[in-house]
Amino acid sequence: MPLDRETVLETLKQIPDPVAGGDIVASGVMRALSVGEDGAIRFVLEIPTSAVEPYTRAKEQAETALAALDGAGPVSIILTGHTEKAPPPDIRPSRPAEPKGPQKVPGIDRILAIASGKGGVGKSTVSANLACALAQQGRRVGLLDADVYGPSQPRMLGISGRPASPDGKTILPLRNHGVTLMSIGLMTNDDQAVVWRGPMLMGALQQMLTQVQWGALDVLIVDLPPGTGDVQMTLSQKAQVDGAIVVSTPQDVALLDARKGIDMFQQLKVPIVGMIENMSTHICSACGHEEHVFGHGGVAAEAAKLDVPLLAEVPLDLQIRLAADGGAPIVVSQPDSAQARAFQDVAAGLVAQGVA
Numbered sequence: 001m002p003l004d005r006e007t008v009l010e011t012l013k014q015i016p017d018p019v020a021g022g023d024i025v026a027s028g029v030m031r032a033l034s035v036g037e038d039g040a041i042r043f044v045l046e047i048p049t050s051a052v053e054p055y056t057r058a059k060e061q062a063e064t065a066l067a068a069l070d071g072a073g074p075v076s077i078i079l080t081g082h083t084e085k086a087p088p089p090d091i092r093p094s095r096p097a098e099p100k101g102p103q104k105v106p107g108i109d110r111i112l113a114i115a116s117g118k119g120g121v122g123k124s125t126v127s128a129n130l131a132c133a134l135a136q137q138g139r140r141v142g143l144l145d146a147d148v149y150g151p152s153q154p155r156m157l158g159i160s161g162r163p164a165s166p167d168g169k170t171i172l173p174l175r176n177h178g179v180t181l182m183s184i185g186l187m188t189n190d191d192q193a194v195v196w197r198g199p200m201l202m203g204a205l206q207q208m209l210t211q212v213q214w215g216a217l218d219v220l221i222v223d224l225p226p227g228t229g230d231v232q233m234t235l236s237q238k239a240q241v242d243g244a245i246v247v248s249t250p251q252d253v254a255l256l257d258a259r260k261g262i263d264m265f266q267q268l269k270v271p272i273v274g275m276i277e278n279m280s281t282h283i284c285s286a287c288g289h290e291e292h293v294f295g296h297g298g299v300a301a302e303a304a305k306l307d308v309p310l311l312a313e314v315p316l317d318l319q320i321r322l323a324a325d326g327g328a329p330i331v332v333s334q335p336d337s338a339q340a341r342a343f344q345d346v347a348a349g350l351v352a353q354g355v356a
Helices: 005-012 049-067 123-136 198-210 228-239 252-267 297-306 320-327 340-354
Strands: 028-037 041-048 075-082 106-114 141-147 175-176 179-183 217-223 243-248 272-277 310-313
Touching: 005 028, 005 049, 005 075, 028 252, 041 049, 041 179, 049 075, 106 123, 106 228, 106 310, 123 179, 123 243, 123 320, 123 340, 228 252, 243 252, 243 297, 243 310, 252 297, 272 297, 272 340, 297 310, 297 320
Parallel strands: 041 075, 106 217, 106 243, 141 179, 141 217, 243 272, 272 310
Antiparallel strands: 028 041, 175 179
């Protein structure tokens, strides 16, 4: 009587599975069984690659048992390995990836953030003049206008037009006065409001950091929006910020907010390079009378209290404002003026310290 498939299966059910338990038929490792008219038996044992030795013994047991059957012909059992599947999450959940923390932006040696606790203290004016002054010092300088709701750097640097994107992914920034600039203001019309929620702001900032072809820079100046919000946190958490400069006027209200900005950077582990007192004093162009419109010395006292350097006291001067509105910061349009010297001294000091 010829050997049938059912007899072979019943025999194989007597062979224990050495890893999964039960028998090799029930566990599913036995595959592709065929029984020929001449009694030849062929099948595959599909086993984990880490368990070859125990299944080799099971193979030998199966060969012996099958060879003893009436009508059995040649027995051919092939061991084939497979990589074990990872266990499902509800059995052994995988450990979440550890956060990488702030990363250096390729091609950029240092990132220097210019911040203020409140708006209207001249932070963008300081950023533009400091970027141009550093370029005059021979540094390769980029300026990222991260003040998304009030981008003013294109006007201050005299840059217009839209950045190109040859491949639809990489953005080519624009350049003037030796400074490479990227600003959301270059992507929108002058009178167009940017109405974005936090996630959109963070996405835009990351794009301007990582998808802009900055080239090789010694320092990237980041003109932050006022306050302690999403942009500041995203920048500090995603990119390695080497230092921050906090700009304030001398008045008490501005200093209250400046303290909060400093506290934010301390929490984010960003070093405070120093403070700048802007609109420190006003000298009448007609009579030479000096007047402290917003008070005087408040930032110096705060810097001493916080044990951070006072980098400069920048005067409240019409020429600084006119130069910024005209697209050529005072350090470019009047490089030999007393007003420009304040920014030039800060730039020289930052270079000497290795900060920029």
